[in-house]
Amino acid sequence: MALNISSTSTTLSAFILLAVYIATTSADFNNEFDITWGEGRGKIINGDLLTLSLDKSSGSGFESRNEYLFGKIDMQLKLVPGNSAGTVTAYYLSSKGSTWDEIDFEFLGNLSGDPYILHTNVFSQGKGNREQQFYLWFDPTADFHTYSILWNPQRIIFSVDGTPIREFKNAESIGVPFPKDQAMRIHSSLWNADDWATRGGLVKTDWSQAPFTASYRNFKADACVVASGKSSCGGSASSGGNNQTWLSEQLDNTKQERLRWVQKNYMIYNYCSDSKRFPQGFPPECQMA
Ligand SMILES: *[C@@H]1O[C@H](CO)[C@@H](O)[C@H](O)[C@H]1NC(C)=O
Ligand SMILES: *[C@@H]1O[C@H](CO)[C@@H](O)[C@H](O)[C@H]1NC(C)=O
Numbered sequence: 001m002a003l004n005i006s007s008t009s010t011t012l013s014a015f016i017l018l019a020v021y022i023a024t025t026s027a028d029f030n031n032e033f034d035i036t037w038g039e040g041r042g043k044i045i046n047g048d049l050l051t052l053s054l055d056k057s058s059g060s061g062f063e064s065r066n067e068y069l070f071g072k073i074d075m076q077l078k079l080v081p082g083n084s085a086g087t088v089t090a091y092y093l094s095s096k097g098s099t100w101d102e103i104d105f106e107f108l109g110n111l112s113g114d115p116y117i118l119h120t121n122v123f124s125q126g127k128g129n130r131e132q133q134f135y136l137w138f139d140p141t142a143d144f145h146t147y148s149i150l151w152n153p154q155r156i157i158f159s160v161d162g163t164p165i166r167e168f169k170n171a172e173s174i175g176v177p178f179p180k181d182q183a184m185r186i187h188s189s190l191w192n193a194d195d196w197a198t199r200g201g202l203v204k205t206d207w208s209q210a211p212f213t214a215s216y217r218n219f220k221a222d223a224c225v226v227a228s229g230k231s232s233c234g235g236s237a238s239s240g241g242n243n244q245t246w247l248s249e250q251l252d253n254t255k256q257e258r259l260r261w262v263q264k265n266y267m268i269y270n271y272c273s274d275s276k277r278f279p280q281g282f283p284p285e286c287q288m289a
Contacts, residue, residue, distance in 0.1 A: 026218040033062045033186075033219075041211070049217050052190040054080075054087060055210040061189030068093070069183045069231055071223025072246040074148045077107075079116060080212040081141035084109025086194030086205030089214045093149060093184040099126040101179035103156055105147055107140065108197040109212075116140055117268065120158050122168045124177040130283070132166050133269035134262065144217060152247045153180055164251055164259040165266070171285040183226040190214050222246055 028047040035042035038060020041053045052060045073093070080087050087109040094102040102123035107116050118134045138145065150157040156179070158166040170178040190212065194205040222244075224233035233244060251259060263270075271277065272286035 026220050029216075029219065032066070032221075033064055035060065035062045037061050037189075049215060051213050051215045052089070052188065053211040053213045054190045054192060055212070056207045059189060059191035061187065061191075063188075064186035066221075066223075066225045067183035067185050067227070068151075068221065068223040069180075069226045070152050070233070070247060071221050072148065072150045072249070073186065073223060074146050074218070074220045075186075075216055076144040076146050076218040077140070078144045078215045079107050079140045080109055080190070080214050083112050083206050083209050084116070084141070084212060085111050085114075085198040085203040086192055087190065087212050088193040088197050089188070089190050091147060091188045092186075093151070094123075094187055095179075095182035095184045097182075101125065101182045101184060102128065103149055103151060103158075103179065103184070105149075105158065107214075108193075110198055111203060118160070118165070120166050122156060122179070124179050127177070129271065130168070130285075131269060131271050132267060134165055134266045135268060136160065137262075137266060144215070146218070150246060150249060151179070152249060153178075154248070155250065157249075157251065163262060164255050165262045167251060167259065169285070169288045171288050174284045174287070176283070176285045188216070 026048070029044045029050045030047045033044070033050065035044070038052070038058055041055070041058060041060035042051070042062055044050050050062065052062070054060065075091065077089070077091065079089055089107040089109075090104065092102060092104040092106070094100060100123060102121070104119070104121040104123075106119040106121075108119060110116055115135045118136060120132050120134075121128050122130045146159075146161050148159040148162075150159070154170050156168040157164050170180075172178050192205050194203070195201050224231045226232075233247070272282055275282075
C-alpha cells in the first residue's frame with residue numbers, strides 16, 4: 001500500500017514536472033527556422049542553439065518558417081565578442097513587398113571594450129525613418145540576454161531582459177499607418193557593414209579576427225501564426241483556450257518607470273528629438289511618445 005502511494009505520487013510529480021517543462025521549454029530551432037544564406041556559415045546545433053558567422057567572403061542568415069500577425073516573441077542572443085567593429089547582427093520581423101512592415105533590432109559591433117549600439121526602427125507600409133538607439137547596461141557579448149518584441153494591435157514594445165526600452169504606439173487616429181495587416185517572418189543575419197556601422201564607418205572590420213560568430217537560443221513565441229490566409233488566433237482575440245493576454249498587454253506603472261530609466265540613461269539617439277533632421281516638424285507619432 002505504502003509502495004503504491006509513493007509510486008503514484010512519483011508518477012504524479014513526474015507528470016507535473018513534464019507539464020511544466022512543456023509549458024516553459026523553448027522551441028526546437030530545426031522546426032522553427034531555416035538557414036537561408038551563408039553556405040554553411042549558419043548552423044543549428046542539437047536543435048537548441050543556432051549560430052551565425054561572418055568572414056571575409058560572406059555573412060549568414062536565417063528566417064522563421066512561420067509568418068506571424070501579432071505576437072510576443074523572445075529570443076536570447078549572445079553577440080560577436082572581442083573586436084566586433086564593422087559587424088552588424090540584425091534580428092527583426094519583416095513582411096514582403098514594396099509597402100512592407102518591419103520591426104528591427106540591430107546590434108552594431110565595436111572595438112573590444114567599447115559599447116555596442118542597439119539600433120531600433122519601425123517600418124509601416126514601407127516607411128521607416130523612426131530610429132532610436134541605445135547603449136546596453138551590460139556587456140551583450142559576455143552572455144545570452146533576452147530580446148523581446150511584443151506586437152499587438154495597439155502597440156509595439158521592444159524589451160531587453162524584460163525591461164522595456166521602446167514603445168511604438170498605434171497612431172492611426174492621427175494618420176500614421178500601423179503594422180497590423182501584413183504577416184511577418186522573423187529574420188536574422190550577421191554581415192559586414194563597416195562602411196557605416198562603427199563610429200559612422202570610421203572603424204573598419206579587422207578580418208584577422210574572423211570568423212565572427214553570434215549565437216541564439218531559447219526562442220519562444222506566443223503568437224498568432226498565419227497560414228493560408230488564416231490566423232491561429234481565430235477571429236476574436238479571446239477565442240480558443242490559449243492565454244492571449246499579450247494581445248492587449250500594455251506597460252504597467254513599474255514598466256513605464258523602467259522605460260523612462262532606460263530612455264534617460266541609455267538612449268543615445270531618438271528621431272523624435274532630432275530637430276535638424278525634421279526642420280518642418282517632427283513626424284506626427286512623436287506627439288504620442
Ligand atoms: C563604439 O565606441 C565609441 C567610443 O566609445 C562610441 O562613440 C560608439 O558609439 C560605439 N559604438 C558604435 C557602434 O560605434
Ligand atoms: C495569462 O498570462 C498572464 C501573463 O502572461 C498571467 O498573468 C495570467 O495569470 C494568465 N492567465 C491565465 C488564465 O492563465
